[in-house]
Amino acid sequence: MIPFSLLEAVRGLDDWIVVSHEKPDGDTLGCGSAISAVLGSMGKRVCWIGRDPLPRLYSFLSESGIYSTAQPGEVRSSLGDGPVGWFFVDSSDITRAMDHLPRGPEDRVVNVDHHGDNGLFGDVNWVDPSFAATGEMLANLFKREGVRVSSPVATDLYVAMVTDTGFFRFSSVTPRTLETAAFLLSKGVDHSFVDDAINRSMDERILHLWGKALCRVRSAAGGAVLVSWLDQDDFVECGCDPSATEGLVNLIFSTPEGLMAALVTRSGGDLSRVSLRTRGGVSARAIAARFGGGGHERAAGFRLKESPEEGARMLLAELARDAVRLPSDR
Template sequence: MQRTDLIPQKFRQGAERMAQAFRDLDQVIVAAHVNPDGDAAGAVAAAGHVLRSMGKEFMVYAQPGLPGYLDFFSMPGVVHTTLEHPPFKPRCAVLLDCGEPDRLGRELAARLPELVTVNIDHHLGGDGMGNAANWVEPTAAATAQLMAYVALAADLPLTGELATAIALGIITDTGGFCHGNTSADVLYLTAHMVEHGCDIALLRERLENTWSRGRLTLWGQLLQRARLERAGSVCFCPVFLEDLRKCSALKEDLEGFVEQLRRLRGVHVAAVLREDSPSSCKFSLRSYGSIDVRAAAARLGGGGHRNAAGGTLRADMESAGAQLLAAIAEELDAEGVA
């Protein structure tokens, strides 16, 4: 069997096109969206491994760095948090898990006009921001899944640190293989990597056994604060900057919290609104099944996936909360959900 035989037919053309695009690059910035999660980090790492196998010079860029819960994760190079003193003069960029320049951060976004760019993403909402090549595939569960197919098209075995990077992204964006995007393609790809030595159980352990005391305290307080709206079909929880300070917690300690609210019986949509400043808030939405929280997020300028979405609101917490709950209610009404 050739390695490309592991690529599902519907992804094969895109994977081969991206592998060729990578071959045409050099002096490359490899980056994803700001505040990278596991899929962003895994996709960036996988792209770095592919570029290294091709003999390309690259640098890993992450703003403002990787979150603490990924301290165990090995990247294929130093993680640069600024472009002020790059190890070479960048000529190209591979942009991952992100479809809008603003989500790359101001520093990298400002450099895009002078770079040859390739964009790989699995979010709905656009055709890509690369000026050389784009592969936007919303049917993929994770950008790391797409990078697995690029690696296979480049004739790389999915083993070792490359497999770990891909598995990290898949675990993150499928909710540990629990979300509706856990397709047969995802399971087949994961089974292949496990068969060739990828330790999923160890990776899950390293991801989950990382809580700080501050995170435990914060979650306890927030679970008491969470409230039900719309006759129990929506669970909403605001998170203030003061909460983080009092609990000695970080923003990244909220990772996974919104999923817990979705577990409450009768809840169709879970929503967390986090204060970033007195006039700016970020929201995260989760749902099950056919309920489209991406559409609710889009009403507020956000985006994401059908069952997982988010965005930013330029407003204080009171106003942002009212806007968010109104957008959720409008979408549930449009879908005929009580």
């Protein structure tokens, strides 16, 4: 149920900071762009920020021009001493977006998300894991409240939905998901354009990077577990940034026997990042939680202190032990 306090907060505040999570994907960016556009159309002053740069892949989003990696404290100070709204989209925890929230005494924090392990960190929380994407949530909010959904805003939300559902291939898709997609298509979304923009955006550098990861895929437990890795030197050699790996773990996970797939990467810093995918009743969220991470039932993430190569080797053995414990009929 959409909390009335969310609508109250939106109507009551004139200044807003929209926040997308780190290593931004299509859901957090599509939602960030859409809510920025809608708030702007209501006469609000809007800033949209994120910890990491906007991937070139998503430069076509309607509000991509206002996206910034400026420090949250600097952005908050630029809006003055009055109350400000913070609108977090698709973030299960504040730390996925920033180290510290520099909120003023009268600020309000809105948290809209579909992760089941969301920490309910907002003053207003609308968290519903039954939705396949946060973009699906916002589309239904706008529809219910009679918010004008322009073609660019509909496209933003459609991008959020298709990227978080694998273009409607994942088990999270429901009849409501497809009904919501139909609603957005009726507002002028060009599905072919979105498909080309998302799925035909590679260049030679990205193909070479993916080739390195695919050549390193190792399997265990009769193919039920698949793991690969990329280190910082790979990104440098291929001339790619971290956003170039979006969708790669899904390709690794495309074998018929696969129940768990992990991609371990490090493009800078001291920690490796793990993207995890599961199916067949295996909970990606539960596995990620063992390593201090989280996410969805079928897609989750966490960090490791080990290098990508060491982490991949460790995960292959760890996930293989999990696979052995599964019922034999899976």
